Amino acid sequence: MAAFENNSERDVRAAGAGTSPGRSLPGEQDVVRQxxxxxxxxxxxxxxxxxxIGQIYAYCYFCPSPCTLDELAEHLAISKGxxxxxxxxxxxxxxxxxxWIKGDRKDYYEASDAFGRIVRNAARDIVGRSLDSVNELLEETGLPAADxxxxxxxxxxxxxxxxxAFRDRTQGLWNSPIVKMLMKAKG
Amino acid sequence: MAAFENNSERDVRAAGAGTSPGRSLPGEQDVVRQxxxxxxxxxxxxxxxxxxIGQIYAYCYFCPSPCTLDELAEHLAISKGxxxxxxxxxxxxxxxxxxWIKGDRKDYYEASDAFGRIVRNAARDIVGRSLDSVNELLEETGLPAADxxxxxxxxxxxxxxxxxAFRDRTQGLWNSPIVKMLMKAKG
DNA sequence: GGGTACGTTCAGTTTGTACTGAACGCTTTG
DNA sequence: CAAAGCGTTCAGTACAAACTGAACGTACCC
Known part of the structure; x- marks a missing residue:
């Protein structure tokens, strides 16, 4: 709601990158960002x-310069925690x-545009542990030997x-070079 | 909790498939099922x-014969709704x-083992609509033409x-014949 | 037509969890 | 050393979604 208002420190910084020097009102691009x-x-x-999590990434992705925690908390109206x-x-x-910016104690964050890698990492992190648990069960389950x-x-x-069999077939799918290539950003 | 107790109609039916006729106590395989x-x-x-949803699928997957709603509700201790x-x-x-079984008004359900197709369908159903929404935004967003x-x-x-660009590159990934082949069950 | 035996629906409740905000530890500065 | 500025943590809360179960509609049977 309060995102990209134009009276804050950051927007001044962002506006400084523009070619119209006096320009500080929210431009059409800020509506798009929002x-x-x-x-x-x-x-x-x-x-x-x-x-x-989506809002933070999108905010950083559309920021021409790295963002700080306070900036994110303020503009997205969320808690610092x-x-x-x-x-x-x-x-x-x-x-x-x-x-980091030297002489500044704050941490700065900038978004990566390697979407493929991000999605793979996130997917692995989310379904990975659950799948590990399933795999563990698949391994440790000694079949009833008798009868x-x-x-x-x-x-x-x-x-x-x-x-x-399905587990074995799909295990290497994420790391398959074909999939990696298809998701790779080419410049 | 009450799953695979051996005093129910279904377990009698399941036990009937075994070779030990008198056998009605829970076997080791029932522990594995559980x-x-x-x-x-x-x-x-x-x-x-x-x-x-996972419990239902697993129950059906490990049932030698199709299951009914009441059976699922009873053995998984969940509501019929x-x-x-x-x-x-x-x-x-x-x-x-x-x-369906003729002469029986109940619906019967049996699990498919085409895991690849199931995962693809589910993933498409879950992330599909969200992605559609994003794509819509990507399309309708006319860039600020001026300046x-x-x-x-x-x-x-x-x-x-x-x-x-990333959207275009990954759009056909799910339907890619390579991925389909990798996930296909071969007999 | 009443009475069952189904599957479905939906308002209500409970459970889970995303999110908050105050307290904390650490580092730097005055 | 005190104080301010920073990121982190965690108990508490508020909200959303899962789940329940009673009511409903429908098809079949006596």
């Missing part, structure tokens, strides 16, 4: 990641990079075997 | 789909197939263009 930030929030929320937590989450996915004649036991064994 | 059902519930829940809703969700993903000299406007334009 809509993308909202949409990104809806997107990540509908994915069960919460609204804030949430900003801190979500920023580190995004950083762990490679979605944000932490930078190979029991139809029910053999049925269960076959079902588990099919799961294992 | 663990897979629990794990499936955890899995879908950690994915934000709820616990029940949830069973009905989730079963239709799974059916829409191709995870369950609805069958091509404004650095800030050009910056926003470039960022949006990069998003469009």
């Amino acid at each position: 809509r993308f930030i909202e949409e990104a929030g809806r997107f990540t929320q509908s994915l069960g990641l919460g609204r804030i 949430s900003a801190s937590t979500m920023v580190r989450q995004l950083e762990s996915w490679g979605a944000l990079r932490r930078t 190979p004649d029991d139809d029910d036991i053999r049925f269960v064994q076959e079902r588990i075997e099919k799961l294992r | 663990r897979f059902i629990e794990e499936a519930g955890r899995f879908t829940q950690s994915l934000g789909l709820g616990r029940i 949830s069973a009905s809703t989730m079963v239709r969700q799974l059916e829409s993903w191709g995870a369950l197939r609805r069958t 091509p000299d404004d650095d800030d406007i050009r910056f926003v334009q470039e960022r949006i263009e990069k998003l469009r």
